[in-house]
Amino acid sequence: MSGEERYDPVANPYAPGAGTPPPALVGRDETISATEIALRRLRAARTSQHLLITGLRGVGKTVLLAKLAALGEHLGYRVIRIEAVGGDDTLRSLLRQARRIVEAAGGGNSVRRALRSIESVSLTVAGTGASVGRRVTGPDRDALADVLVDVARAAADADLGVMVAIDEAQRLDRHDLRRILAGVHRAGQDGLPLHTVVAGLPNLVGEVARAATYAERLFRVADLGPLSPDQVAEAVTVPAAEIGVTWAPAAVDRVVDRSDGYPFFVQTWAFHTWNAAIDDPISAADVDRASPHAEATLDASFFAARIARIPASEVAYVRALASLGPGPHRSGEVAAAMGKTTPQVAAFRDRLISEGVIYAPRYGWVEFAIPHFDRHVARELPDRP
Numbered sequence: 001m002s003g004e005e006r007y008d009p010v011a012n013p014y015a016p017g018a019g020t021p022p023p024a025l026v027g028r029d030e031t032i033s034a035t036e037i038a039l040r041r042l043r044a045a046r047t048s049q050h051l052l053i054t055g056l057r058g059v060g061k062t063v064l065l066a067k068l069a070a071l072g073e074h075l076g077y078r079v080i081r082i083e084a085v086g087g088d089d090t091l092r093s094l095l096r097q098a099r100r101i102v103e104a105a106g107g108g109n110s111v112r113r114a115l116r117s118i119e120s121v122s123l124t125v126a127g128t129g130a131s132v133g134r135r136v137t138g139p140d141r142d143a144l145a146d147v148l149v150d151v152a153r154a155a156a157d158a159d160l161g162v163m164v165a166i167d168e169a170q171r172l173d174r175h176d177l178r179r180i181l182a183g184v185h186r187a188g189q190d191g192l193p194l195h196t197v198v199a200g201l202p203n204l205v206g207e208v209a210r211a212a213t214y215a216e217r218l219f220r221v222a223d224l225g226p227l228s229p230d231q232v233a234e235a236v237t238v239p240a241a242e243i244g245v246t247w248a249p250a251a252v253d254r255v256v257d258r259s260d261g262y263p264f265f266v267q268t269w270a271f272h273t274w275n276a277a278i279d280d281p282i283s284a285a286d287v288d289r290a291s292p293h294a295e296a297t298l299d300a301s302f303f304a305a306r307i308a309r310i311p312a313s314e315v316a317y318v319r320a321l322a323s324l325g326p327g328p329h330r331s332g333e334v335a336a337a338m339g340k341t342t343p344q345v346a347a348f349r350d351r352l353i354s355e356g357v358i359y360a361p362r363y364g365w366v367e368f369a370i371p372h373f374d375r376h377v378a379r380e381l382p383d384r385p
């Protein structure tokens with residue numbers, strides 16, 4: 001330890017970041033054990049529902065998805081893991097991973113069939129390297145449903161399951177989502193060991209329901225909200241206790257207060273408090289000491305990354321929504337705050353939704369998809385000069 005530091009920054013256990021596994025994954029036991037049961041049932045030829053994880057940014061969707069993927073691997077599943085990024089890159093990645101699984105599964109009929117389905121979809125996607133020499137089938141994007149069924153069958157023949165884990169799924173092309181769900185549905189009807197976990201912003205539930213009438217029943221929904229005060233306490237104190245460091249209850253309360261229970265904020269406040277702390281046990285004053293660092297980091301990274309994606313023409317919409325304070329607001333109110341009518345601003349709203357900056361919690365309403373974003377906007381994008 002050197003200088004003013006009381007706690008070694010190298011040993012700092014907290015993990016603020018995107019998809020960075022937290023030192024203590026709290027509040028997810030129920031979802032993890034329900035998924036374990038679903039995966040074991042499928043392997044025993046019993047049916048089970050798939051999982052849809054929703055929540056605002058920074059609530060822990062990616063981390064949970066990764067945890068469940070690791071669980072799947074442990075239970076004999078081959079995992080196809082993709083992040084929907086818009087455009088054909090998503091599908092390209094899915095096909096590449098599907099092909100790898102099938103090729104490793106051996107050389108029976110089911111394998112040949114799966115390779116043919118992969119081929120027909122590949123032909124609709126530039127740059128997947130559809131192979132020369134293999135029997136050519138026509139390009140057919142709808143064969144995406146077959147890909148899932150056929151890969152699951154090929155895997156099953158090799159005594160394996162397949163898990164499809166899709167992150168940022170609200171960005172999937174609507175038609176591709178429909179095709180994927182059709183495949184998931186058919187695999188279930190055929191008793192194949194295919195388990196799907198999709199994660200995304202809260203409007204993903206609506207997207208899934210729109211993609212297919214039966215889709216809602218395919219999934220169980222884990223809607224991740226903020227952690228409870230007890231869960232925040234666990235996330236903060238357990239990793240410290242493991243290396244002999246104690247947090248005073250008042251310090252934990254302060255983190256609860258600053259973070260509102262949002263996991264990314266919990267990690268951020270705990271991380272910066274650790275580095276700034278001079279008291280033992282870590283005190284509420286230490287949390288206050290860390291404030292400038294925590295806030296500056298949030299402004300410069302978490303929020304800035306989102307602000308950077310907002311085209312100049314949409315900034316006024318973002319300002320107007322922020323001026324109404326936290327929580328969902330009617331589209332009409334936002335338009336009024338801009339001195340316009342709802343139809344006049346509809347295009348801005350739609351673009352911000354597709355950028356994942358805002359979402360529609362229900363018809364005619366909008367809310368920031370990023371917790372505390374309204375405060376950040378007030379700090380960083382004050383009213384035009």
Ligand SMILES: Nc1ncnc2c1ncn2[C@@H]1O[C@H](COP(=O)(O)OP(=O)(O)O)[C@@H](O)[C@H]1O
Pocket residue numbers: 015016017018019020021022023024025026027028055056057058059060061062063064235263264265266267
């Ligand atoms: N259950 C949890 N308990 C404690 N910290 C968590 C939990 N889930 C996520 N985190 C932390 O929150 C941050 C955001 O997690 P991430 O999975 O990237 O969120 P999302 O994908 O919803 O935006 C990471 O720093 C991660 O370590």
Ligand SMILES: [Mg+2]
Pocket residue numbers: 018019061062063167
């Ligand atoms: Mg994520």
